[in-house]
Amino acid sequence: MHNQHVKDWKKLQTKKQRKKTNTYLLDGWHLVEEAINAGNQIVALIATEEQLALHDDIVTREFPIYEVTNEIMATITDTVSPQGIAAEVELPGDRFTKPETSHGAWLFLDRVQDPGNIGTMIRTADAAGFAGVVASQKTADLFSPKIVRAMQGSQFHLHLRQGDLVDWITLFKTEGHPVYGTQLNPQALNFREVTPVEDFALIMGNEGHGMDATTLNETTANLYIPMNGQAESLNVAISAGILMFQLNQKIK
Amino acid sequence: MHNQHVKDWKKLQTKKQRKKTNTYLLDGWHLVEEAINAGNQIVALIATEEQLALHDDIVTREFPIYEVTNEIMATITDTVSPQGIAAEVELPGDRFTKPETSHGAWLFLDRVQDPGNIGTMIRTADAAGFAGVVASQKTADLFSPKIVRAMQGSQFHLHLRQGDLVDWITLFKTEGHPVYGTQLNPQALNFREVTPVEDFALIMGNEGHGMDATTLNETTANLYIPMNGQAESLNVAISAGILMFQLNQKIK
Structure with a gap:
């Protein structure tokens, strides 16, 4: 585990870093799963040994997986009780797109x-x-x-x-x-x-x-x-x- | 200022103390004013020198007024930014009353x-x-x-x-x-x-x-x-x- 990775993930709490990397952090299996199902690009999947074992099917996926300790998990997320699994995910490509339709x-x-x-x-x-x-x-x-x-x-x-x-x-x-x-x-x-x-x-x-x-x-x-x-x-x-x-x- | 007062006001953050004294704490002039207007019994009005000067008409009221420092104000309220004026007020007498009407x-x-x-x-x-x-x-x-x-x-x-x-x-x-x-x-x-x-x-x-x-x-x-x-x-x-x-x- 490169220390620089941990620093960068932690920095995703800031708007500046999110703008720089064009990514953001999702905390918890439920959100990570939604991102995968939605076809969002997963830049990094970060999890504790325990969480990786619980979701061992994701290990076969084509994205980088990083095993970290509970302490590292706590530093990169800003939650009181991190869920032990997180992902760095690409921001939606259309988020600054100008309006093209007024339907709905x-x-x-x-x-x-x-x-x-x-x-x-x-x-x-x-x-x-x-x-x-x-x-x-x-x-x-x-x-x-x-x-x-x-x-x-x-x-x-x-x-x-x-x-x-x-x-x-x-x-x-x-x-x-x-x-x-x-x-x-x-x-x-x-x-x-x-x-x-x-x-x-x-x-x-x-x-x-x-x-x-x-x-x-x-x-x-x-x-x-x-x-x-x-x-x-x-x-x-x-x-x-x-x-x-x-x-x-x-x-x- | 008796230190015991400060301790007791701070303890009003707990249910146990509120039950014992049958009072609770209101933080901020707006709520204190509503309590006075509603005729609630004010057990103690607690304020900084600055806040007392701002609301000098209340000094004539028939309830005990305590001037405290900003530091004391911060210890007795659990807010990040206390407003410098608070009151210990009697709890509503009917709060455990059984239902007597179903109107409204x-x-x-x-x-x-x-x-x-x-x-x-x-x-x-x-x-x-x-x-x-x-x-x-x-x-x-x-x-x-x-x-x-x-x-x-x-x-x-x-x-x-x-x-x-x-x-x-x-x-x-x-x-x-x-x-x-x-x-x-x-x-x-x-x-x-x-x-x-x-x-x-x-x-x-x-x-x-x-x-x-x-x-x-x-x-x-x-x-x-x-x-x-x-x-x-x-x-x-x-x-x-x-x-x-x-x-x-x-x-x-």
């Missing part, structure tokens, strides 16, 4: 910051049958360890993109599909009054500051969730969940 | 474990206009610092109870109101097919193990949220949010 339901994240919220929203979008999630350039990097952990494999089920939201909004509108904002203003619509359609986008804003003024200006309509007068607000991931399951009713 | 929408927590999930569900129930939340005896204590932080003052807007869920379920059913479980089984109903009513209860189960068999056996119906086949599941707080806003449509 899409979630746009406008400068959302908290990794747990972002990961949970992606996981919820997946469950709600969304086609993809697009993060604005000022949203946290979608392949950070915390987001990867929270999205629980949803990157293998829907499109994850990062780019200028205005490009995406313009395409949806040009193709005749609604783009819903979530900024409370006097013209905002009760979300229950929106007729669900097949193709649309929903934008969730920053936890503290809401949506960017430029993005907001481009929406078709703004939605609000009616609330008890005493409640201050809903957590952004909870709001997103309520709206996504209301707006996308394809899955019956 | 109620959320029952059946052995839910994660404090963040519990606090978020209480906050969401508040926003959705629920009358109260009941935690089963095996659910985490509702006044732990993490839950108090996550529920963001909702304890001042709705009833929080802890007790035997079977007592509550029996009352709702006796009074003719539905009690919805959330355990997937062959008889489960698509949540969109339920007609919203004024008075009902919704039960959310444990993150890993779902609902208790005894509780499950007593439900009127079990609901499911239709999901994309590839998604594994929803976070329990997200599911609760979707269901609560669908079932309780009083707030328009």
Whole structure:
């Protein structure tokens, strides 16, 4: 085991290193298996002796396998309880691709910051049958360890993109599909009054500051969730969940 | 400043001490103000010199005020960034009261474990206009610092109870109101097919193990949220949010 490998895997916790190598780290057999099944390129499979024995069928695969100790496993992952098996996997090749179609339901994240919220929203979008999630350039990097952990494999089920939201909004509108904002203003619509359609986008804003003024200006309509007068607000991931399951009713 | 005070405030992070003193700790001016406005008994107001100066109107109040340093503030609260003002407040007197009415929408927590999930569900129930939340005896204590932080003052807007869920379920059913479980089984109903009513209860189960068999056996119906086949599941707080806003449509 070259020490340099361990250092490099550990560095995948940083955006800089992920950009440099065009890879990210998956922690745990379940995610590693999804990546293999999805045909993602596995740059390195890293596991303890015990985990390799449990999954001995993977040893025949055509990717490099590294046996490491529990201590090394703990240093390369940022989890409290690493699962003893991880993989360095190539990042999706299309993650910065500009929009080419506005088919299906899409979630746009406008400068959302908290990794747990972002990961949970992606996981919820997946469950709600969304086609993809697009993060604005000022949203946290979608392949950070915390987001990867929270999205629980949803990157293998829907499109994850990062780019200028205005490009995406313009395409949806040009193709005749609604783009819903979530900024409370006097013209905002009760979300229950929106007729669900097949193709649309929903934008969730920053936890503290809401949506960017430029993005907001481009929406078709703004939605609000009616609330008890005493409640201050809903957590952004909870709001997103309520709206996504209301707006996308394809899955019956 | 008696050192014993500081030790006792710090101990309020434990369930044992809260039970002994029948009090809990609120961190931050916003929550302290809500407690004062709600008429809760303030056993001690604890603040730094700076915070006391900012809120000098409270000095005239009829409760003991203790000026402490930032360091003491940091030891008694378990937050990364304490807000410099806290209060030891009496716990709600009715929190173990047995059910006496089944009016309104109620959320029952059946052995839910994660404090963040519990606090978020209480906050969401508040926003959705629920009358109260009941935690089963095996659910985490509702006044732990993490839950108090996550529920963001909702304890001042709705009833929080802890007790035997079977007592509550029996009352709702006796009074003719539905009690919805959330355990997937062959008889489960698509949540969109339920007609919203004024008075009902919704039960959310444990993150890993779902609902208790005894509780499950007593439900009127079990609901499911239709999901994309590839998604594994929803976070329990997200599911609760979707269901609560669908079932309780009083707030328009």
